[in-house]
Amino acid sequence: MIGKLNETEIEEVLTEEIIGRIGCHADNVTYIVPISYAYDGKCIYARSYEGLKIDLMRKNPRVCFEVDTMENMANWKSVIAWGDFKELTEPSERKAGIEKLLARKISGVASKTVQLSPQWPFSSKEDIDKMKGIILCISLDKKTGRFEKSDEIVF
Numbered sequence: 376m377i378g379k380l381n382e383t384e385i386e387e388v389l390t391e392e393i394i395g396r397i398g399c400h401a402d403n404v405t406y407i408v409p410i411s412y413a414y415d416g417k418c419i420y421a422r423s424y425e426g427l428k429i430d431l432m433r434k435n436p437r438v439c440f441e442v443d444t445m446e447n448m449a450n451w452k453s454v455i456a457w458g459d460f461k462e463l464t465e466p467s468e469r470k471a472g473i474e475k476l477l478a479r480k481i482s483g484v485a486s487k488t489v490q491l492s493p494q495w496p497f498s499s500k501e502d503i504d505k506m507k508g509i510i511l512c513i514s515l516d517k518k519t520g521r522f523e524k525s526d527e528i529v530f
Contacts, residue, residue, distance in 0.1 A: 380452060380520030388442060388454045388520060389414045393479060395442035397421075397513070399460070401434035407441075413475045419458070419513040420472045422506075429509055432460040440513055449525035458515040472510040 380388070398407045408428050413420045419440055423429055432438060436459045443453040463472045 376525070377521065377523045380454065380522055382518075384452070384522070385454050385518050385520040386416065388444060388452050389419075389456070389518075390416075392442045392444055395419065395440055397428060397432075398439035398441065399428060399431040399435065401431040404431065406431055411476075413479045415475055417514065419456075419515065420475045421511050421513075422473070422476060423509045423511060424507075425509070429462075429511075432511070433462070436460040438513055440515070449523055449527060452520065452522045454518060454520040456515045456518040458513045458517075461512045461514065463510040463512055468512075469506075469510045472512060473506055476510075 393411055393413075394409055395412050396407050396409050398405065400406070404427075406427055410421045410423065438458060438460050440456045440458065441453065443451060445451040463469045
C-alpha cells in the first residue's frame with residue numbers, strides 16, 4: 376500500500392531521523408547534499424563549513440529538505456519540506472542551535488560536523504562558545520510525506 380503520511384507521522388520522521396538532504400539552488404546551479412541535523416518541531420538545525428551549499432543558500436535562502444527511513448524497497452517513509460535558511464550568527468542563537476544538535480539521541484560513527492549527544496560516550500569535548508563552523512537553521516513552512524507498506528518479503 377502506498378499512501379500519504381499525516382502530520383503526526385511527518386513530525387515523527389523528522390524528529391527520529393538524523394540524516395537528511397538539503398536541496399538548494401542559485402546562479403543556475405542546483406545542489407543536493409546530505410547533512411546531520413536536529414529538528415525542534417519548527418526548524419532544522421545543522422552545523423556546516425564554508426562551501427558551495429552555504430554559498431548557494433546565502434544567495435537564495437529558499438531551500439528544500441528531504442529525509443527518509445527505509446526498511447526495504449517496499450517499506451519506507453519519505454518527508455519533503457520547504458523553508459528558509461538562516462545563518463545563526465548571534466552568540467545566543469549559535470549556542471541554542473548547538474545545544475539542540477548536542478541534545479539529539481544518536482549512535483554511529485561521527486564526522487567533524489556530526490554533533491553527538493551527551494548520552495553517547497563520544498560526545499563533543501569542544502567548548503560550545505568556541506565551536507567553529509556555521510550553525511544554520513531552516514525554518515520549515517511546508518511539509519509533505521509519503522509511505523509504502525507491504526507484508527511481502529522484498530530484497
